[in-house]
Amino acid sequence: MKSCVAALLMLVASAGVRAAAIDCISCHAEKATVKDSIHGSLSCTSCHSTIQSFPHPEKQTPVNCASCHSDSAATLGQSVHAASGGPTCTSCHGDGHSILPSKNPQSTTFAANLPRTCGACHGNAQMAKRLGLQEVYSLYMDSIHGFALTQDGLLVAANCSSCHGTHGILSNKDPKSKTNRANIPATCGTCHSGPLKAFSSSIHGQLLQAGSDDAPVCTNCHTAHEITKVGSAEWQIKTTATCGGCHKDQFATYHDTFHAQVSALGYQQTARCWDCHGFHDILPASDPKSMIAPDHLISTCGKCHAGANASFVKYDPHANSHDQAHYPALHYSAVFMNLLLASVLGFFALHTILWFLRSRSGPGAGPRGSQPK
Amino acid sequence: MEDAKGRYYVRFSLPQRYLHWALAGTFLGLAFTGLTLRFSAAPWMQALARAVGGFAAVLFFHKFFAIGLTVTFLIHLADIANRVVNKREWSLLWGPNSMVPRWKDIQDFFGNLKWFLHLGPKPRFDRYAYWDKLDYWGVFWGMAIIGFSGYAMWFGSFFAHLIPGSWLNIALLIHGEEAILATGWIFVIHFFNTHLRPDNFPMDLTIFTGRLSEEELKRMHPEEYERLAGSGGLTAIESEAPPRWLNNFGGVIGTTAILAGVIMLLLMAVAFVRE
Numbered sequence: 001m002k003s004c005v006a007a008l009l010m011l012v013a014s015a016g017v018r019a020a021a022i023d024c025i026s027c028h029a030e031k032a033t034v035k036d037s038i039h040g041s042l043s044c045t046s047c048h049s050t051i052q053s054f055p056h057p058e059k060q061t062p063v064n065c066a067s068c069h070s071d072s073a074a075t076l077g078q079s080v081h082a083a084s085g086g087p088t089c090t091s092c093h094g095d096g097h098s099i100l101p102s103k104n105p106q107s108t109t110f111a112a113n114l115p116r117t118c119g120a121c122h123g124n125a126q127m128a129k130r131l132g133l134q135e136v137y138s139l140y141m142d143s144i145h146g147f148a149l150t151q152d153g154l155l156v157a158a159n160c161s162s163c164h165g166t167h168g169i170l171s172n173k174d175p176k177s178k179t180n181r182a183n184i185p186a187t188c189g190t191c192h193s194g195p196l197k198a199f200s201s202s203i204h205g206q207l208l209q210a211g212s213d214d215a216p217v218c219t220n221c222h223t224a225h226e227i228t229k230v231g232s233a234e235w236q237i238k239t240t241a242t243c244g245g246c247h248k249d250q251f252a253t254y255h256d257t258f259h260a261q262v263s264a265l266g267y268q269q270t271a272r273c274w275d276c277h278g279f280h281d282i283l284p285a286s287d288p289k290s291m292i293a294p295d296h297l298i299s300t301c302g303k304c305h306a307g308a309n310a311s312f313v314k315y316d317p318h319a320n321s322h323d324q325a326h327y328p329a330l331h332y333s334a335v336f337m338n339l340l341l342a343s344v345l346g347f348f349a350l351h352t353i354l355w356f357l358r359s360r361s362g363p364g365a366g367p368r369g370s371q372p373k
Numbered sequence: 374m375e376d377a378k379g380r381y382y383v384r385f386s387l388p389q390r391y392l393h394w395a396l397a398g399t400f401l402g403l404a405f406t407g408l409t410l411r412f413s414a415a416p417w418m419q420a421l422a423r424a425v426g427g428f429a430a431v432l433f434f435h436k437f438f439a440i441g442l443t444v445t446f447l448i449h450l451a452d453i454a455n456r457v458v459n460k461r462e463w464s465l466l467w468g469p470n471s472m473v474p475r476w477k478d479i480q481d482f483f484g485n486l487k488w489f490l491h492l493g494p495k496p497r498f499d500r501y502a503y504w505d506k507l508d509y510w511g512v513f514w515g516m517a518i519i520g521f522s523g524y525a526m527w528f529g530s531f532f533a534h535l536i537p538g539s540w541l542n543i544a545l546l547i548h549g550e551e552a553i554l555a556t557g558w559i560f561v562i563h564f565f566n567t568h569l570r571p572d573n574f575p576m577d578l579t580i581f582t583g584r585l586s587e588e589e590l591k592r593m594h595p596e597e598y599e600r601l602a603g604s605g606g607l608t609a610i611e612s613e614a615p616p617r618w619l620n621n622f623g624g625v626i627g628t629t630a631i632l633a634g635v636i637m638l639l640l641m642a643v644a645f646v647r648e
Contacts (some may be wrong), residue, residue, distance in 0.1 A: 264413035267428035314538030337550035354489035
């Protein structure tokens with residue numbers, strides 16, 4: 001009953017407003033777009049509330065959006081954009097007379113248009129430099145998200161606000177920020193629920209939950225803005241080194257193996273970190289569920305090496321010939337080969353040099369075809 | 374090059390020369406493709422691999438040449454077996470015509486070192502000098518080490534039934550190291566000993582023409598010359614001078630092979646220093 005009365009009152013009010021609006025627009029013809037905007041049902045004075053009568057003073061106090069949008073304004077006031085000189089409501093939503101609902105494909109805050117809207121500042125090299133920000137717009141536009149959204153029109157693809165939020169964007173240093181390290185899995189997991197589930201129970205996820213500063217989150221491997229397809233050779237080769245950024249010893253020993261040599265020559269179909277260890281669900285070998293747990297090695301190696309058996313999986317993809325304690329056979333093989341190489345090549349190099357010098361200086365030296373002594 | 378004149382003697386039969394071609398060709402191919410893997414971290418090698426068509430092509434050619442070299446090696450073994458078993462050429466197993474090392478090789482080796490140092494006369498070599506035998510047995514050693522480790526890696530899951538999987542780690546190590554020894558030996562020692570040393574410079578064409586001039590036979594293999602002259606065996610191996618085309622052909626191919634080797638050696642050296 002109460003709401004019926006309210007609706008009736010609004011109807012009466014809006015009839016009065018329309019009359020007033022027509023009056024304003026007879027002078028302010030360029031503001032006529034307001035009729036088609038989301039604010040079309042409001043009277044001019046709803047926002048320009050200081051105008052009481054006509055003619056009105058030339059100078060007016062600025063419109064205060066917060067008088068209606070108090071929640072958004074309050075959130076914005078807490079955000080990274082609240083700083084003086086930061087964006088105002090109209091920076092993103094456009095002029096108040098032409099604001100469209102964000103579902104409208106013409107709206108500046110429509111999913112497919114949002115990157116361009118944010119990019120007005122965040123794609124601006126000078127601004128990025130001045131504020132010490134990454135120039136992320138072009139990175140995003142070339143990413144798998146940017147491509148899906150703007151080229152394929154895949155409206156569910158992540159746009160800026162999917163990860164950063166809207167009015168309440170916080171610095172990623174703020175523990176409450178959606179892009180704070182600790183919150184990134186949940187943020188990405190809003191869409192990527194499968195990887196989130198796998199990651200949460202992985203060793204990396206466990207470490208993160210335990211408050212480790214070293215645990216990687218989604219962006220450590222996938223980056224934030226330049227996320228690409230994980231199938232590309234370029235990404236796979238680059239990301240092997242990303243794992244190696246933390247796992248330095250394993251990366252170094254991997255480098256001595258056939259898998260890595262092949263990879264260095266740009267070949268994609270070779271074992272990389274995640275082929276053996278898994279990726280989102282990565283677990284240490286001591287965990288029976290791990291891909292490299294002793295019971296799983298035959299099936300893990302067997303993914304590529306058909307016919308792998310218990311002996312085959314004794315191959316160590318991280319063998320280290322310098323580690324005498326753990327790899328004595330390999331170590332002494334290396335020592336033997338080095339000695340063999342040095343002694344054979346060294347001795348015969350000397351042999352060759354002596355021969356060369358002797359040939360030039362003594363009997364039998366002469367040019368080919370000369371008479372021997 | 375002018376037509377050669379004078380008396381010539383056969384040193385290598387045509388099938389032997391073909392086998393050397395096959396050996397040299399597959400060896401260079403294996404070295405070329407294998408080095409890109411051994412020094413995969415070097416940008417040079419990565420560019421080389423790309424030029425061939427990427428690693429997939431590199432590996433294909435490596436295996437292709439590996440089969441070629443294996444077949445070449447087996448043909449040689451079959452030839453030796455045939456000549457010993459069926460033709461009863463016992464001289465292949467012992468004596469001056471055999472590759473089996475003798476006491477004289479040790480004497481010649483030390484004699485040659487003395488000669489290098491002006492401490493003695495130049496040894497009188499027979500048909501095969503000690504460095505020829507080292508070249509020859511080096512192939513056997515290389516085939517055993519590189520060949521076995523290579524096939525073990527190629528058919529890893531099969532070989533794992535025969536050897537412990539951890540040996541595959543050793544296989545890669547010795548495959549690469551032995552490959553450096555083999556290429557270093559061929560590109561430095563063999564090329565110099567046989568082709569580039571001043572009294573043979575710029576190239577010993579015998580492996581291409583199959584023949585030696587009388588002067589060359591006397592100078593390089595005096596023992597053999599005198600032995601054959603004494604027993605009348607020289608007339609049996611006397612031959613016409615090699616035709617001009619064969620000399621030129623051998624020169625071009627040989628120079629190409631040596632240049633290829635020297636280039637690979639330089640690439641190896643650069644990559645090695647960077648490692």
